[in-house]
Amino acid sequence: MTTSTDVEVTPATRELVLDLHRRMVRIRRFEESSGKLVETGEMPGFLHLYVGQEAVAAGVMSVLTDADQITSTHRGHGHAIAKGAEFRPMFAELYAKTTGYCKGRGGSMHIVDTSRGMLGANAIVGGGIPIAIGAAFASQYRDDGTVAVSFFGDGATNIGAFHESVNMAAVWNLPCIFVIENNGYAEFTSQERHMKLTDIAERASSYGIPGVIVDGMDALAVRQVALEAVERAKRGEGPTLIEAKTYRFFDHQGIKGMRIPYRDAAEVEAWKSRDAIRLIETIGVERGLATAEEFAAIWAEVEADIQDGIDFARTSPDPDPADILDDVYTA
Amino acid sequence: MTTRELTYVKAFNEGMHQIMAEDPDVFLIGEDVAGYGGVFHMFDGLLDEFGERRVKDTPIAEQAIIGLGVGAAARGLRPVCDLMFMDFVGVAMDQIFNQAAKMKYMFGGAVSVPLTITTAGGAGMSAAAQHSQSLEAWLAHVPGLKVALPATPHDAKGLIVGAIRDDNPTIVVLQKKMLGVKGPVPEELYSIPFGQATIAREGSDATIVAIARMLPEALKAADALAADGISVEVIDPRTVQPLDTDTIVTSVRKTNRVLIVHEAVQFGGIGAEISAQVQEQAFDYLDAPVARLAAPFAPVPYAPVLENAYVPDAARIEQAVRRLLERG
Numbered sequence: 001m002t003t004s005t006d007v008e009v010t011p012a013t014r015e016l017v018l019d020l021h022r023r024m025v026r027i028r029r030f031e032e033s034s035g036k037l038v039e040t041g042e043m044p045g046f047l048h049l050y051v052g053q054e055a056v057a058a059g060v061m062s063v064l065t066d067a068d069q070i071t072s073t074h075r076g077h078g079h080a081i082a083k084g085a086e087f088r089p090m091f092a093e094l095y096a097k098t099t100g101y102c103k104g105r106g107g108s109m110h111i112v113d114t115s116r117g118m119l120g121a122n123a124i125v126g127g128g129i130p131i132a133i134g135a136a137f138a139s140q141y142r143d144d145g146t147v148a149v150s151f152f153g154d155g156a157t158n159i160g161a162f163h164e165s166v167n168m169a170a171v172w173n174l175p176c177i178f179v180i181e182n183n184g185y186a187e188f189t190s191q192e193r194h195m196k197l198t199d200i201a202e203r204a205s206s207y208g209i210p211g212v213i214v215d216g217m218d219a220l221a222v223r224q225v226a227l228e229a230v231e232r233a234k235r236g237e238g239p240t241l242i243e244a245k246t247y248r249f250f251d252h253q254g255i256k257g258m259r260i261p262y263r264d265a266a267e268v269e270a271w272k273s274r275d276a277i278r279l280i281e282t283i284g285v286e287r288g289l290a291t292a293e294e295f296a297a298i299w300a301e302v303e304a305d306i307q308d309g310i311d312f313a314r315t316s317p318d319p320d321p322a323d324i325l326d327d328v329y330t331a
Numbered sequence: 332m333t334t335r336e337l338t339y340v341k342a343f344n345e346g347m348h349q350i351m352a353e354d355p356d357v358f359l360i361g362e363d364v365a366g367y368g369g370v371f372h373m374f375d376g377l378l379d380e381f382g383e384r385r386v387k388d389t390p391i392a393e394q395a396i397i398g399l400g401v402g403a404a405a406r407g408l409r410p411v412c413d414l415m416f417m418d419f420v421g422v423a424m425d426q427i428f429n430q431a432a433k434m435k436y437m438f439g440g441a442v443s444v445p446l447t448i449t450t451a452g453g454a455g456m457s458a459a460a461q462h463s464q465s466l467e468a469w470l471a472h473v474p475g476l477k478v479a480l481p482a483t484p485h486d487a488k489g490l491i492v493g494a495i496r497d498d499n500p501t502i503v504v505l506q507k508k509m510l511g512v513k514g515p516v517p518e519e520l521y522s523i524p525f526g527q528a529t530i531a532r533e534g535s536d537a538t539i540v541a542i543a544r545m546l547p548e549a550l551k552a553a554d555a556l557a558a559d560g561i562s563v564e565v566i567d568p569r570t571v572q573p574l575d576t577d578t579i580v581t582s583v584r585k586t587n588r589v590l591i592v593h594e595a596v597q598f599g600g601i602g603a604e605i606s607a608q609v610q611e612q613a614f615d616y617l618d619a620p621v622a623r624l625a626a627p628f629a630p631v632p633y634a635p636v637l638e639n640a641y642v643p644d645a646a647r648i649e650q651a652v653r654r655l656l657e658r659g
Contacts, residue, residue, distance in 0.1 A: 103439030130398015138406035164392035327440035330498035
């Protein structure tokens with residue numbers, strides 16, 4: 001097992017810092033906005049928000065192309081946005097409109113964008129892991145140089161499909177990267193109550209593959225380990241298990257709920273003090289790579305996009321019940 | 332079209348060879364499907380012909396086998412994922428019914444999943460409760476899946492080809508007890524589309540709808556009844572999802588009596604659905620209540636004497652038809 005500090009770090013550039021920052025701010029603002037829209041009752045359903053974990057999606061996705069495939073989780077908005085998904089069809093899907101990514105059929109937990117290699121969020125914990133090895137199998141079968149990345153949480157590493165999938169990917173050297181977003185909680189159950197391990201990356205040794213621990217609040221560090229894993233996969237050396245230690249600032253579901261005593265306020269505040277977006281802004285300014293004004297401009301640009309997305313969703317048509325049987329099957 | 336006699340398993344195997352030769356996107360994975368050719372030799376010779384890239388033995392990992400198929404299918408390949416025994420469907424169910432079946436719909440049509448699952452179902456081999464089940468009604472209940480149960484060598488070949496060419500997740504349930512049964516099979520590659528029943532025998536006094544291995548039993552019963560001047564029409568739905576209700580209803584409107592036979596348990600079996608559709612669409616034509624003959628509500632037992640009592644056979648089908656004719 002290695003940690004991110006063992007890997008030679010590629011220098012952060014201005015473009016990279018701004019790119020990672022933009023991806024993270026887009027996620028942050030989408031999540032805050034949609035969380036509020038559900039709270040006010042304007043949008044249906046319920047949301048598992050990604051705020052706090054942005055560095056993981058941003059860092060990994062910054063090394064992927066649209067041809068590379070990902071599978072995601074019930075907490076999937078961040079992965080979709082970091083992979084390039086647009087706000088208009090994302091908001092429209094949450095608003096259950098025909099212009100949404102799933103035509104209003106899927107909602108928050110099923111956002112998909114095949115044009116960008118986003119093979120879908122998944123409402124079954126760990127359900128996307130076996131699918132990712134299939135996407136990676138297709139890469140290997142076609143020898144097209146693409147990779148697949150599966151994102152999932154600490155809780156998902158306890159299900160059987162995780163073990164089956166990582167083992168099969170390992171034995172077949174599939175170009176698949178498994179990214180554990182260890183936010184310390186399987187829903188409301190803390191890690192020490194659901195497994196004996198502190199470092200889940202240790203599980204990699206069961207499959208004979210590298211396990212890497214990375215600071216999941218540091219997008220540059222995440223990018224670095226993702227780059228290593230992708231290069232390894234493309235060399236035909238098989239999968240890597242990455243454990244990104246991170247935290248969700250909001251509740252398991254929705255924004256509120258911090259008062260529920262399954263985690264204490266000091267713990268939440270300690271992680272919030274390591275906010276990934278603030279961290280990259282600090283790095284950018286301190287190293288002279290970008291200015292505070294440039295970061296502020298990104299926040300403003302994203303804000304305009306958010307409003308545009310919401311306006312689009314609000315004015316989009318509802319699905320027609322007459323079409324309820326469409327797309328059950330491919331004709 | 333040249334036709335010759337082949338066993339059920341050889342016909343299936345020929346279909347696999349021909350479709351894999353035709354379509355380079357078709358690959359096969361499963362437990363012991365490559366080196367061993369499948370525990371029933373359904374896949375004999377495929378490794379030699381198509382190589383390790385397209386024919387692969389997997390770890391014992393049913394969820395990963397099906398999930399890999401789902402992901403590869405979502406990327407446009409045509410995986411054939413073997414589950415060896417139908418009972419193992421339960422081990423892989425999340426990937427079958429939450430993932431494969433629903434991706435098309437819940438993603439608003441963005442993704443098709445041309446996945447084929449092959450498996451072997453049915454009792455009759457003293458394989459007991461975890462290697463003998465007929466679970467087609469489970470699968471047929473899930474929107475998005477298609478389910479075929481070939482009952483002849485001809486259909487074993489045609490339905491596996493039809494399944495692989497279908498752009499949806501399909502399950503082809505081979506009948507363990509029928510693997511050595513011979514029948515006429517065309518040499519050429521052909522495909523049977525899902526949702527088309529066959530009338531295996533024409534008749535006028537009663538209709539038997541026979542699922543899977545109950546087809547040869549029903550035909551035997553029909554022969555016995557014919558000796559007494561009773562003319563029975565025998566229908567094989569071939570696929571239970573989609574179900575060719577029209578062929579069944581048309582027959583019942585003609586014969587006015589129907590018996591549905593399957594070796595899955597009767598409660599909640601596919602016979603219940605067929606019965607409901609018949610009474611919805613042919614109630615006024617019925618001269619007797621719709622009859623069902625199926626397994627009792629128990630796991631499949633091991634002892635041959637119990638297993639024989641469990642699975643319907645020609646003699647009991649014949650009795651059931653006679654009872655049906657006594658009504659009205």
